[in-house]
Amino acid sequence: MAKIKFILNNQSQEIDTDLNRRLLDVLRNDFNLTGPKEGCGEGECGACAVLLNGKIVNSCSVPLANVVSKEIMTIEGFSQTKRYEIIKEAFAEMGGVQCGFCTPGMIIATESLLRHNPHPTIEEIKIGLSGNLCRCTGYNLIVKAIQQAAKKGDGLW
């Protein structure tokens, strides 16, 4: 057991727990966040994706020990931002949401991608999404949604 301080969704947190736990479990069980989900537990599906210091990571593959003093943002935190609103509208307009299980992860991937590359090509979008599995959409409408978000959100990223 050890004390650990980090920022979660813009709020400082300090908890006393086993640092050999997966970040995903800490988020879901200690903080009752349901946005990050367990789809595979092996870092393949991206349903557990969160932002760690602004970059996408699979929280099922991040040990809590590596979160010391870092900034974690889950979909719950990101959905409070203006950039989220743009992404949300684009996904809705383009039909990028079906069962929704991969969706928070896809949106985290979108944010991580656009922060790094505000005007990606289709190829770059696909690379940005390559760690997020979707079984429902065949990806085309998600790619279109991200193109739309990049266009409409010009200046935000």
Next chain:
Amino acid sequence: MVEAYVPKNLKAALEMLHEKSLRIVAGGTDMLIQNRNRSGLPINFKSDILYVFDLEELKRIEEDSEFLYIGASCSLESILENKLTPELLKMTILEMASPAIRNTGTLAGNIANASPAGDGIVTLVLEDALLEIQSINHLRREKVQDFIQGVRKINLNSDELITKIIIPKVTFDKAYFKKVGPRLSDAISKVAFAGAIKFEDTIVKDFRICLGAVNIKMVRDSAIEKKYIGKTKKELQGLISQILNDYSPLIKPIDDQRSNKEYRKQVSLNLIQEFIENL
């Protein structure tokens, strides 16, 4: 309960390694999956853990006239984005895993994991990369090729830590990495190929081939490479069958849930052929 040690600096890390019996975790992308527990339970590590991902001293990328020095805790993504990183290594990293895994995975972790299918390892072996390895009282360097002794077998003492990956600076006229996986991204290689060549006028000055996932260790043979130094490009291309014959006995792949030996063998040879044909 398994302990977690999060040292504040490199010196503290080396002291802990000296005093205790610890396994090292950098980003965790391999270690957490290999030691998976049931959902919700702490990671099923078999020994106490030393976490090194956040050691500042290991996050630098620097160069001098001879070498590029990549800190062992640099994430794959940070290496990819650094302008000092050679093109071949960038090409390789881009084929590894996914953006999320590249944000916390490290090259040192890839090496220490010593999977025969480790993409990063193929390129580092091609580049004659070395590791800087430290313990509390000692610093040494070892070629990656020698450091990896077998499947998940590395030449690392219990009190040692990889601190840098050192890549000799060399320019190539053509350097190429090709990963052959079951899909176009985020997959474990069936075959991994790296090739590099340098000409002076039209004469081969430097010629290197390295294959991964087709034997217990990376396939690189400097004796074969030397045979073709001094040939012209045209001669080299005329000697493709001989080159393939040279490499064939070194390629001893296996059947597994991902592929079979016939495929791995033939594709390895095809990739060597493709590289030389397209010079």
Next chain:
Amino acid sequence: MRDISRSINKVDNDEKMSGSAKYTADLRYENMQYAYTLRSNIAKGEIVSIDYPKLPEGYFIVDHSDIPGKNIVKVIYDDMPIFTTGKISYLYEPIALIVGPDKAVLKKLIEEVKVEYKIEEPIFAWEDSVIHYEFSKGEGKLAFDKLQTVDFNYETSYQEQAYIEPQGFVAYMEGEKTTLIGSIQCPYYVKNAVIQALGVREDLVRVIQANVGGAFGGKEEFPSLLACQLAVAVNKVNKPIQLIFEREEDILVTTKRHPAKISFRAAIKAGKIYALSVKAGIDGGATIGLSGVVLSRALIACTGAYTIDNLDVSGDVYRTNTVPNGAFRGFGAPQMFFAIDMFVEHVAKTLGVDPLEFRIKHLAKQNDFTSTMGIFRDPILMPEMIDRALKDSNYKAKHKLYENDGSYRGIGMSLFFHGCGFTGSGEQNIIKAKVRLKKSGDLVEILIAAVDMGQGVKTSFRKLVAHILQIPIERVIFNNPDTDFVPDSGPTVASRTMMIVGGLVARAAKEVKSRFSESEFIVERQYEQPEYIKYDEENFKGDAYPAYSWGVNVVEVEVDKYTYQVKVKKAWSFYDVGKAIDERIVIGQADGGLAQGLAYGYLEVMRHELGYIKQKNFTDYIIPTAMDMPPMETHLYDNPYAFGPYGAKGVGELSLIGGAPAVAKAIENAIGRKVFKIPVTSEYIMELINNGEN
């Protein structure tokens, strides 16, 4: 009035995007317990003894001895026990649940259980036929007399549904009532199975659908097994219990698409296929469940998109000591359409005639007899769809060029249909769907058992009712089905939801409209089969389906000369689904189905070795990522079906059926070899190229 097809934003976008939509694993209850499953580690044999460790207080074993009702999971062919009484017939067959409050303790307990087996030799060869069907059309076997024949055999493999949300339930007691909340497609399948397992009155079981993170048939009948196990457990333990699979367990033990072997013989007369003989076998796994229906659908599809006058058809479901197989989008049709669409083209090549012309020559037309002597009553737009496909993709020029230029590029076209709704008289005799609309003041609530698993049922049904009633969609309510409140409108399967259930809802809505001034009332409707749909299930005679949706896929690929890897460059799809209730939702279904169909054709590899599934996680079972999927262009055709709402027919499965044959044909065009099995892996391509012209 706006055309109903015009897309609207889906009603559940916000909650899904923001992460606030709750799936089964997100549900928390006070005092919630966990359940792990003890499973066999042999493929065939008998349990000789089980030695359980001493259980701490608050921990329970739940096994067959705790089942108050019948130890059988109610499906169709009822041969799956809830917990084995000793006999083991597949690896990881469930033996018991271990239930308790602390997962670490559960893990330790389950590792300490010692099971002794009497091991028997498992059967993996396809020899034990449990279900055998056969039928003929026209002259049957006699039609082959004295004619030239062409023979080919085809093989298809497992496919894993790979929904991103693994299976699971939460169960709790409310007094005497057992409540289950889970990731399911069929609330009433689950309820009826649990009633039988507990042996209780129907009002003592309640089943609620949680949000479902993908299903594709994998959550059609399998959840009934989990639900029965958990229902028995929760009655014993009397505290809420959560049972969620992790990915490896999910892949190892849940139902998959049936592997198939299909042999054809065609008799040629006057340049056409005069008669076709079909022999099909599918691997049912250890228990048969609904494998018989999968076989039926496959056999009925045996002539593909073509009309062949004389048929001699037979098929078998084989029992093997492997994980039981079950429903997966397409349900027997993907296997058969791959085989028959390849076969007709292979016959053409053998005869030395142009395959495209040959296929068009055989294309089914309106008023033709189907394979079972039913009638294609409605217009078939395939010629128009094919013309458009040829034009948009520049198919003919490309096909010729790729055949000869050695570039390893290829283009292929598949032609297919999907029979909408349950096969034969299922709707009439078994399901008897019932729907209810409830008006309360300003609001109208849709009460049906249809599950939104991503295909947009919530949106399309609210839209349908709002459109008919001419009220804003916000005034139409549709909550996740709860069997305490909704009638049994049937399972969310077989591409029946919009066509059949939507059809009933539309008719009910029209009645609501006529009484709209009344404040509080309920309208109910029950399914009535159109008079003319008559089907003799035993003899495979008559109209197997009330309606058919049709499709054309064109796929272009590039095969890497050195690595034999396939890159799908572009795909064009043309679908007649009657009428799209929401165009963007249908396009989404089309894209997703095509992705699954393509991957079934070239990417997804799953094999078992001695009953052990070798690709048991997402690292080894490869499904497409965004980088694997091509740009997709889809065009929908209006062709209204009289009994579907606004003319809608079935959508959900059609788009999965054409992907595999289209990509297989494109690969044939690229490498100049015939393909006989899927998935067309790089390894298989290398083998085909090395083995020379075929």
